[in-house]
Amino acid sequence: MAGARASSGAEVAAGSAWAVAAAVPDPELPMLTLADLGVLAEVAEDGDTVTAWLTPTYSGCPAVAEMAADVDRRLRAAGFADVRVRLRLDPPWSTDRITPEGRRRLAEAGIAPPRPGGAAAGGRTGGGSTPLSLGPTRLAGAAGAASGDVPAPVTCPLCGGTDTEELSRFGSTACKALWRCRDCREPFERVKEI
Template sequence: MVTAVAGARASSGAAWAVAAAVPDPELPMLTLADLGVLAEVTEDGGTVTAWLTPTYSGCPAVAEMAADVDRRLRAAGYADVRVRLRLDPPWSTDLITPDGRRKLAEAGIAPPRPGGASGAAGGSGGGSTPLSLGPTRFANAGGPTALVTCPLCGGTDTEELSRFGSTACKALWRCRDCREPFERVKEI
């Protein structure tokens, strides 16, 4: 039996709970559900299928995510497990849960600003999905330092040091108030 969960996700009870608890390999303070990467878990007879929507199609951590979900579901007693990728609708930072945003900030990583649910409802429902390769969606909304709060001291006088951080989805920033550097998840 499949039941609806927030954000058009589906669950099959215990199988969803097991897969949802898998930590992200690059942001281990978040689960795949917190990050919005776990799109759906279904159970049909004895087969459990978990659908992952990676943060981007070339995400180097997707193989590890899939292996971790498979391993956890099998350890929970599910013998026939399938982990599939879903690229449409595409992942968006809007899919990060409020709990996930809180956990990022507590870990010293500035969460992305919320947007207009572009990932949850922006897919075409089939066929190709348009991809814009311009600046991130907030680059022109007040400049790169607009509304970025330091996760360490809460200051708002921040600056971007590098568009590229330790992973492709993060940028390196510094707070001018406490003078500490911090990473920030980029909006997509």
């Protein structure tokens, strides 16, 4: 695999392309790596070529170009000369792809992580297609209560209280919503569940 390395003389252990790409921080949630967020889908080394596949949080994510450029830049800096970054939209990204470490880091940064859940929380049922619901999202407490599906309370990442409310479906980025804790009276962001 020496041919896959840049001419700078930097030697990189076989299989380390994953480790390099996995350490790239997300541009919108910098406390998470692309691996923590579940956006880094695969990294393969084939002869002189390293290919990294990214599955963005949604197909129109404005941060995709920055993610791809960061992965390319880091892999080249690590000594890989022929780098290709590709998008993979199938299977689609889901908040269930966020690692336990990623959820912990979000909470430490004051951002409420989405609930893990799959089918139990209205998410994917495992393998195959993702069901599309055009009704209220998993976050809509009143609508969920009306249909008999009462979601678990959202825990405030600042004080741990569960008396919280959604203020706005739109936060600082497309993947976050603005919430407030009635216990500590502080606002916080929450990653939307999809």
